[in-house]
Amino acid sequence: MAIKGYYGKVLDINLTTGEIKNLKVPEEDIKRFIGGRGLGTKILWDKLPKPGIDPLSPDNALLFMPGPFSGLPIPSSSRTCVVTKSPRTSAINPKYDHGSTVSYSNMGGFFGPEMRYAGYDGICVTGKAKNPVYIKIEDDKVEILDASKFWGMGTDEFDNALIDELGDRKFESCYIGPAGENLVPMASVLNTAARAAGRGGTGCVMGSKNLKAIAVKGTKSLNVAKHKEYLNLLSQIRVSFKENNNDGLKWWRYGGTANALASSSKGGTQAVKNYSEGTFADIEKIGTEANREKVWKRDFACFSCALACKKSGIAKGSYSVMVHDGPEYETGTMLGANLLISDLAGLQKLIAVADDYGIDIISVGNTIGFLMEAYEKGIIDKNYLDGIDLKWSDVNASLAMLNKICKREGISDKSCN
Structure with missing residues (x-):
C-alpha cells in the first residue's frame, strides 16, 4: 500500500x-x-x-x-x-x-x-x-x-x-x-x-x-494518514491565514501580482526598454488602478485558493479584448514596460494573443524587446525584420512580430530559438 x-x-x-x-x-x-x-x-x-x-x-x-x-x-x-x-x-x-x-x-x-x-x-x-x-x-x-x-x-x-x-x-x-x-x-x-x-x-x-x-x-477520494489531526491543522491554518494575513489577502484580491508593477517601477527594479532602464514613467496607465477602473470585472481563484488573484473583464479602446487574466506582474512588465507600451487595451491585446497562441509571455517579451533595441541601434534593419517597423511603444508592430514568432515565419524562425 x-x-x-x-x-x-x-x-x-x-x-x-x-x-x-x-x-x-x-x-x-x-x-x-x-x-x-x-x-x-x-x-x-x-x-x-x-x-x-x-x-x-x-x-x-x-x-x-x-x-x-x-x-x-x-x-x-x-x-x-x-x-x-x-x-x-x-x-x-x-x-x-x-x-x-x-x-x-x-x-x-x-x-x-x-x-x-x-x-x-x-x-x-x-x-x-x-x-x-x-x-x-x-x-x-x-x-x-x-x-x-x-x-x-x-x-x-x-x-x-x-x-x-x-x-x-x-x-x-x-x-x-x-x-x-x-x-x-x-x-x-x-x-x-x-x-x-x-x-x-x-x-x-x-x-x-x-x-x-x-x-x-475523477471520482476518487484522497487519503491522509491522520485524518483528525489533519482537519485540526487545516482549521488552524485557515484561522491563522485570515487573522495574520488579512492585509496580504486584501492586497492579492485587490490586484494580484499586478500590484507589483507600480512598486517595482518606483523602486527602479522593473524591466524597462529591454532592461536598459528600471523605471517606467507610464506604469500607472497599465497598473492595478487603471485595470480596476477600465477592465477588470470579476475575480477568480485556482483550486482551494483564498487569494483570487486571477482577474477577468473586457478591455476597450484601441482594441476590444475579452480578458481572461491579467495583466499580472510578468505579463505587464514583459509586454508592457519592457516594450514601452502604455496603451492598456493594446497591452491586453498582446497578452490575449500570446495566450491564444500558447507562448511564454516572459520569453516572447524578452525576444521582442531585444529585437526592438537592435533595430533602434541599427544593428538590424526593416528588411531583416521582414518589413516590420519594430519601434518602441508600437502595439501593432509588436503584434506583427508576435504573430511571426508563433508561426515561425521569416526571421522569427531564427529569433524564436
Whole structure:
C-alpha cells in the first residue's frame, strides 16, 4: 500500500505504441523526492535512456506532476509541475548537442487536483503519435483519441471545442496552442484559459509528440494518514491565514501580482526598454488602478485558493479584448514596460494573443524587446525584420512580430530559438 497522500502510481502513456499502463512509484522515491518537482525529476531521470537525447525526440518524457497536497482543501495547493528535458537550454557548442537541462515549470488552475481525483500521482507521456491526438482520462478508463480537427486551433477556440467534444464540463484539461504545434521553443502548456506552465519550452515538447491536450475527470477520494489531526491543522491554518494575513489577502484580491508593477517601477527594479532602464514613467496607465477602473470585472481563484488573484473583464479602446487574466506582474512588465507600451487595451491585446497562441509571455517579451533595441541601434534593419517597423511603444508592430514568432515565419524562425 502506498504512503498516505499518494496512490503510488503514475499513468504511463507511450504515444508511439499506444501502450497505456501504470508506473509503480517506489516508496523510497516518494520519501526522497518531494512533491511534483522532485518526483517528476526522478522519473524523468529514470525514463531517459541515455545522455544527449534530443528534447524533441520521441525518447524524451513529458510529465505532469501535482504535489501530495493537490486535491486537498489546503490553501494554494493547486500547482502542477510540468517536467521534461528542456528544448531551450542546449549548449551552442555542438560538442554538447542536446546537453540541455531539466525544466519543471508549473501552473495553477484545476488540472492537477482533478488528476488526483482520477487516481494518479502524475502522468508520464513518451513517444510520438502519428497524427494529432488528445488523451482522455476518466478514472481508470484512459483513451488516446484523434485530435486532427483541433490542430491549429488557438487555446480559446480549442477550450470551448473540447468541452463540446467531451459533453461534460466536469473534465479539466491542459493543452497547447499553435506555438506548441509549430515547435516554437518558448511554447507553453495552458489550462483553465490562462494558467500556464510557461518556462522551459514545455509546450514545444508536447507539440513534438503530436499531443494537443489531456482531459481528465475523477471520482476518487484522497487519503491522509491522520485524518483528525489533519482537519485540526487545516482549521488552524485557515484561522491563522485570515487573522495574520488579512492585509496580504486584501492586497492579492485587490490586484494580484499586478500590484507589483507600480512598486517595482518606483523602486527602479522593473524591466524597462529591454532592461536598459528600471523605471517606467507610464506604469500607472497599465497598473492595478487603471485595470480596476477600465477592465477588470470579476475575480477568480485556482483550486482551494483564498487569494483570487486571477482577474477577468473586457478591455476597450484601441482594441476590444475579452480578458481572461491579467495583466499580472510578468505579463505587464514583459509586454508592457519592457516594450514601452502604455496603451492598456493594446497591452491586453498582446497578452490575449500570446495566450491564444500558447507562448511564454516572459520569453516572447524578452525576444521582442531585444529585437526592438537592435533595430533602434541599427544593428538590424526593416528588411531583416521582414518589413516590420519594430519601434518602441508600437502595439501593432509588436503584434506583427508576435504573430511571426508563433508561426515561425521569416526571421522569427531564427529569433524564436
